[in-house]
Amino acid sequence: MGPTGRVIGVDMTPDMVSKARRNAATGRFTNVEFRLGEIEHLPVADRTADVIISNCVINLSPDKPAVFREAFRVLKRGGRLAISDVVATAELPQEMKDDLALIAGCIGNAAPIADLEAAMRDAGFVDVRIAPKDASRTFIKDWAPGRSVEDYVQSATIEAVKPRGGCC
Ligand SMILES: C[S@@+](CC[C@H](N)C(=O)[O-])C[C@H]1O[C@@H](n2cnc3c(N)ncnc32)[C@H](O)[C@@H]1O
Numbered sequence: 001m002g003p004t005g006r007v008i009g010v011d012m013t014p015d016m017v018s019k020a021r022r023n024a025a026t027g028r029f030t031n032v033e034f035r036l037g038e039i040e041h042l043p044v045a046d047r048t049a050d051v052i053i054s055n056c057v058i059n060l061s062p063d064k065p066a067v068f069r070e071a072f073r074v075l076k077r078g079g080r081l082a083i084s085d086v087v088a089t090a091e092l093p094q095e096m097k098d099d100l101a102l103i104a105g106c107i108g109n110a111a112p113i114a115d116l117e118a119a120m121r122d123a124g125f126v127d128v129r130i131a132p133k134d135a136s137r138t139f140i141k142d143w144a145p146g147r148s149v150e151d152y153v154q155s156a157t158i159e160a161v162k163p164r165g166g167c168c
Pocket of ligand 1: 061
């Protein structure tokens with residue numbers, strides 16, 4: 001990022017925004033700011049960001065297509081997504097999808113890779129790449145011991161680019 005770069009952090013939980021602000025003050029980071037908001041309705045202006053990073057949040061969203069439409073809106077042309085998240089590598093059993101603890105635990109609402117790729121392309125992204133990490137099964141199994149969740153979800157890198165040309 002460098003000294004002239006700027007970072008905007010977004011979280012929908014006031015406590016998390018307050019904590020992030022405290023951490024930034026402790027670290028004397030002056031080129032970061034934190035805004036309360038939802039990733040489906042980002043409190044960020046159109047075409048202002050070079051890159052959007054996120055770790056383990058999109059799986060929690062009930063409207064993932066809206067998340068990618070918003071990401072596309074706030075990125076500059078040529079901007080990119082560099083995300084780490086939990087994705088479904090197999091259809092989750094209904095009892096896992098309905099389990100509130102698994103939903104809150106970043107498992108129950110994880111989307112299939114093909115659905116995420118389609119949502120990103122529909123939003124306008126190109127060079128879409130989702131790479132699940134087999135090795136993540138070793139720690140994901142501990143998120144819900146005895147439930148075999150590692151057979152259904154993995155951690156993945158999710159990357160895409162907003163085209164340089166285009167209207168928006
Ligand atoms: C699993 S934590 C991940 C936090 C952080 N990214 C990390 O890697 O430690 C999920 C965070 O996403 C936030 N969150 C969940 N759904 C959100 C949404 N729709 N919009 C904005 N923030 C959301 C929660 O408040 C929580 O702070």
